[in-house]
Amino acid sequence: MEIKEITPEQLDPKAFIEDQVVKIKAEVGDGRAINALSGGVDSSVVTMLGHRALGDRLRTVFIQNGLMREGEPEHIVALFKDLGVIVELVPAEDVFFGALKGLTDPEQKREAITSSFYKEVFGGMVRDGEAKFLFQGTNLTDVEETVAGVKRQHNILAQLGIDPEKEYGYKVIEPVLQLRKTAIRMVGKELGLPEELYARPPFPGPALAARVIGEVTPERVALVRKATSIVEQMFKDTGAFQYLAILHSDRVTGLRDNKRDFGFQVEVRCWDSKDARLGKPTEVPFSLLAEVGNRITTEVPGVVSVTYNIAAKPPSTIEAV
């Protein structure tokens, strides 16, 4: 299937929104829809488009997987409340950490999260609910990387455990399929999203689990959550495309109170990129790097070493896992 891109230059955000609202109304008719909001720009835009077209016939849920950033679930719910959109917070930490227990292989970890999300938590809600229309924030870069074998296949119905032949009527709606990140942000701004949502650096689907090399436990997620919070505070004025902290599984020798301390290493990545297809490490002042190194080793328990990524994509990728 060839998908025709709408470039930022071609995009008229107002016309795009009106067009999508008409299409969604035509497609859903008087049916009901559901979507999962992560707070990223893609799912935020899709949530707004869906609510503009369907009002409260679109049910929007935020799955609390235990892998989000500091205070993020409550903050996103509050932001959408201000926009007149009710988002249901669904507690599901135990399901995700249970599925992740003992796993270290990145593909198995992603599979555990995908399966917890789609088959268990969200899948259960879809199968038990009335909605037959599912909104999904898939964008053009996702599709290309899936085709190229870089990302996992994401046929959402298959992931939900729904066979559309057998269970007639389910339909997936992907309103931003023809757009890449820059264009999606333009639409988000036009939809009235606050800047912190439409200008938000990308954040991966598996959330902080994508930032933990090796086993994902509540304790290790807490460490990378703290490091992420420091990196996001300190890099927010760089204008970079994306910045993140990764907790390594490798341990390295450190020194505390003049004694050997075999501790953790955190890697910081900060990318210049237009649309995540290509990326270069951002040139930031050296004093900022030194300060980040200092804050992370001081404020995140057990971390003795911090690095900054200096490789380009390709052959690197934005995220490590």
Added chain:
Amino acid sequence: MEIKEITPEQLDPKAFIEDQVVKIKAEVGDGRAINALSGGVDSSVVTMLGHRALGDRLRTVFIQNGLMREGEPEHIVALFKDLGVIVELVPAEDVFFGALKGLTDPEQKREAITSSFYKEVFGGMVRDGEAKFLFQGTNLTDVEETVAGVKRQHNILAQLGIDPEKEYGYKVIEPVLQLRKTAIRMVGKELGLPEELYARPPFPGPALAARVIGEVTPERVALVRKATSIVEQMFKDTGAFQYLAILHSDRVTGLRDNKRDFGFQVEVRCWDSKDARLGKPTEVPFSLLAEVGNRITTEVPGVVSVTYNIAAKPPSTIEAV
């Protein structure tokens, strides 16, 4: 035992050398001595002091452990030949890689190398030879870090499996015990060592094994050897105290020919330091970091990601293992 430091300001290199030569002659008399040269500044200075005092009654060996840098053993032997000192190259790669097989714990790896070196290879030479005097390049920072529990204990006779009570007569001579790095370099220069030896950045005893996180195999050493060679070429004009490449055990997601490639990560460290007790990451031009990232991912097979360390010592340490 309190050791009194001779600071660079207090040091008169010429007088220090004359003093040491007199002391060594008095101690060894007409006996024979042996030492192992690694090519680092400490063992190079000790080798020169010993030969100046004892001539060919000092036997100097270079143990080829398979863990040295590109062409290093042959190059060091040639440099000393030019200085009139014959160094025996002792092939022992199989002993070291055999002992390292399957080990991933840093302390067990260090123990395997120490034990291969002292008990097996060098220990055998000492026990089978005539020399009862052993030269050793221990410096004041080594002693302090050993006392503080940062480095391993290095009682050389115990390590050689020699009980001085039972096997009467063995004696260790440590001519640079009162000096730190800067002072040792001054002595090296005065001894006529070429600048590439006396100004040489420090290199750890376990050699490239200290630069491999996880199992040390000939293949993994070959990767870090190649990365080390690139880093040493590119950082040699920075004036930094020490610079190094580390091969991580963690693997990260990369992208080759538009396909996912789960590959290796190399970490680069470059330190500003006076004597290795304290260290700060060196502020180098960002273009140099980007070029190092590019060269390592291009020239070292399987490496998809490169980082630069931005933490200070303490709580980091110069080496990672």
